[in-house]
Amino acid sequence: MEYLYYPGCSLEYTSSAYNDSSKAVAKALGVELKELEDWNCCGSTAYMSVKEFMSFAIAARNLAMAEMQGYKEMVAVCSGCFTTLNKVTRYMNLHPEMKKEINEALSAAGLKYDGTVMVRHFLDVLVNDTGIDAVKKNVKKPLTGLKAAAYSGCQISRPYGTFDNKEFPTKLDEILTAAGAEATYFPLKARCCGGMLMTTSEEVGLKMAKELLECAVKYGAECIATACPLCQINLEAYQSKINSKFGTNFNMPIFFFTQLLGKAFDLPSDNLGLRKNLIPTEKILAGVK
Amino acid sequence: MLEQQMRSSESLNEKLLKAMEEIPEGTKWKTCIQCGTCGGSCPTAYAMDYSPREIFALIKAGFIEKALKANTIWLCASCYLCTVRCPKGIRQTDVMYALKNFASENNLYPENSTAPVLAHTFVDIINKYGRNSEGELITNFYLKTNPLGLLKSAPLGLQLMAHKRMSLSQKKIKGYEDIKKIIDKTKSMGGA
Numbered sequence: 116m117e118y119l120y121y122p123g124c125s126l127e128y129t130s131s132a133y134n135d136s137s138k139a140v141a142k143a144l145g146v147e148l149k150e151l152e153d154w155n156c157c158g159s160t161a162y163m164s165v166k167e168f169m170s171f172a173i174a175a176r177n178l179a180m181a182e183m184q185g186y187k188e189m190v191a192v193c194s195g196c197f198t199t200l201n202k203v204t205r206y207m208n209l210h211p212e213m214k215k216e217i218n219e220a221l222s223a224a225g226l227k228y229d230g231t232v233m234v235r236h237f238l239d240v241l242v243n244d245t246g247i248d249a250v251k252k253n254v255k256k257p258l259t260g261l262k263a264a265a266y267s268g269c270q271i272s273r274p275y276g277t278f279d280n281k282e283f284p285t286k287l288d289e290i291l292t293a294a295g296a297e298a299t300y301f302p303l304k305a306r307c308c309g310g311m312l313m314t315t316s317e318e319v320g321l322k323m324a325k326e327l328l329e330c331a332v333k334y335g336a337e338c339i340a341t342a343c344p345l346c347q348i349n350l351e352a353y354q355s356k357i358n359s360k361f362g363t364n365f366n367m368p369i370f371f372f373t374q375l376l377g378k379a380f381d382l383p384s385d386n387l388g389l390r391k392n393l394i395p396t397e398k399i400l401a402g403v404k
Numbered sequence: 405m406l407e408q409q410m411r412s413s414e415s416l417n418e419k420l421l422k423a424m425e426e427i428p429e430g431t432k433w434k435t436c437i438q439c440g441t442c443g444g445s446c447p448t449a450y451a452m453d454y455s456p457r458e459i460f461a462l463i464k465a466g467f468i469e470k471a472l473k474a475n476t477i478w479l480c481a482s483c484y485l486c487t488v489r490c491p492k493g494i495r496q497t498d499v500m501y502a503l504k505n506f507a508s509e510n511n512l513y514p515e516n517s518t519a520p521v522l523a524h525t526f527v528d529i530i531n532k533y534g535r536n537s538e539g540e541l542i543t544n545f546y547l548k549t550n551p552l553g554l555l556k557s558a559p560l561g562l563q564l565m566a567h568k569r570m571s572l573s574q575k576k577i578k579g580y581e582d583i584k585k586i587i588d589k590t591k592s593m594g595g596a
Contacts, residue, residue: 119530124536129569153578155534160482163501163506164519167427169590173583199593200483210428222524223589224582253496273484274497281488307447314518315543316479319451352560391567 118240119181119189120148123196124156130193132388137192137237139386142251143377144245146191151181157196158203161311167218172202172220179221179228191312192237192373200234208250219311233325236271238342238372239278240285247337249371250293257295258403263375264301264336265291266307266327270347281305287372291303291340294379299336303327308346315351324349330366338399340372347371351393369397370398378403412468418509420468423506424499433499436491442486442496451458452476453514456496474514477503478519498586518549523531529574534583537574 126134140192141148154177156162158170178200180188191197207230218227219392241250253370266288284305288298308327313320315336327350331339341347351369360367370392377387377399412420424430436457453474454462460470471477477500484497488559497586504523513520525544529537542561546554564570577583 125538127535128571155577155579155583156530156536159536160528161523163482163529164504164523165527167501167505169527169587172586172590176579176582176586189566200476206428213428219593220586220589223585226582245542250447269483269485271531274487274495276488282485305485307481307485309447310481310483311522312448312479312481314542315517315522316451320480323447344561357438390568393567395564 116145116243117147117149119184119232120150120188121157121177121181121189121191121196121200122150122316123154123193124159125193125195125344129348130371131370132345133192133344133373135386135388136371136377139382140241140373140380141237143380143382144241144249146232146240146245151177151189153180154209155234156341157191157199157328159199160223161196163199167217170199171203171206172217174200175207175217175228176220176224176226177235178204178230178232179226179234182228182255182306183226185248187231187233189232189234189238190237191234192342194236194373195267195345197234197236197273198270198273201277204230204234205275223224236278236342238271238286241376243278247289247293250290250376251299254294254379256379256403259295260289260373260380261296261375261403262299262335262337263291263297263370263400264331264339265295265304265372266301266308266331266339266342266346267339268343269305271342272305287340290372290376296379299331300334301331301336302334305328308343308349310345310349313349318347321353321357321360324353325361325363327365328354329363330355330364331367336367336389338368338370338396340370340375342372353393366394368392368394368399370396410463410470411466416468419510420463422504423509424502427502429495429498432492432494433460433494433496436464436494437492439491441489444490445485447481447483447485448479448481452479454523456472456480456513457502458475460499469512472503472507472510475484475514475517477507478514480504482595520543521549521556531583531587532576533574534577534580535574539570539572540574543572
């Protein structure tokens, strides 16, 4: 099974481990992620904040290229890209005037977009196309005994809730459970990680990340599994800063869920980008029975 | 008298109302019933000068500068929790985006707010390459807002580099000229 794949900017460097592990997991399941050639930025929250129409227009270039190549679907792993790209298609289809204007902008580059490409999250593909049973069949070393908080984050199911509950998503828990791990109770699983606020309002950002870590620890998690580059980096890269600010002692590995899944499939660690994690993961993964 | 002085001019008021109407379902915000579900749901409301509900009320009453110079809209992290909960079906996050766009066009920012700087820096980078360069984004952002912050965040930057997670170089995508054409076209259309 082949899917057109949109990695997104974060997947090039800061979250390249998500790119590596998603591709490795897909391959093990017989799924090919074929990268959209010469993709550009999805528009993202930052661009949308100051130039919304322009951000929609450049995002539409990706969708137009996908459509022109005959695709009806495109897979994203970054929850931010997933929501942003879908927003463009949705608004174009709801508002004919916007569709006309975006196409006017695209025409300058010889492109046209009819609004037929649905962007799907890789987690959606795993759960609903490949299926939990197929995932289970590929588990060679179940993550027995690993207590992981399934942190879905916000953009994966809001605002559209295409494949999971908008306020209490559970698909990530299902995947972790299929991999043999214990998905701990995590009531803040759909709460915002702070996004770009970690950079622009550090006080606020640190507090948000601290509350998430605290909640994960409270209900017994030894690690957190994420499905979004921004969630991963906010929770992982700022732990030492959180510790010095709040007097806490967090040292919690933060995984991309595909890294854990790949581990359960017994794929080589290098293919899962595990060495790119800032907080060492060896100990916790060695403890898996 | 004081109240009148604080209210925005008719022209600014009209301009904002028009800008808000231009977004999808752009008049729906006017149906706000002031229930406070948005602020009660918002993870950053505790740090806001005015809650989202209060921002709606301020705009309705014509206090545009007051609303836009508050830190509120720039503390919206776009998590859409208010949007999915609003009993009137107002897409609040979209309204926040519309307000951020309007604030940028009219140069109405809260004092010392760095979020608009980050957003503009991001736009410049995408317009330059077609993709983001995280290293360049953070470097340029700190140079503009707080050079000392660059020094303070250097250890994290180096740590990310050591883990092959950060690069200071970015190449233009092949279709860079296409991006430029799309951007120039939107400018000529008067859109932003």
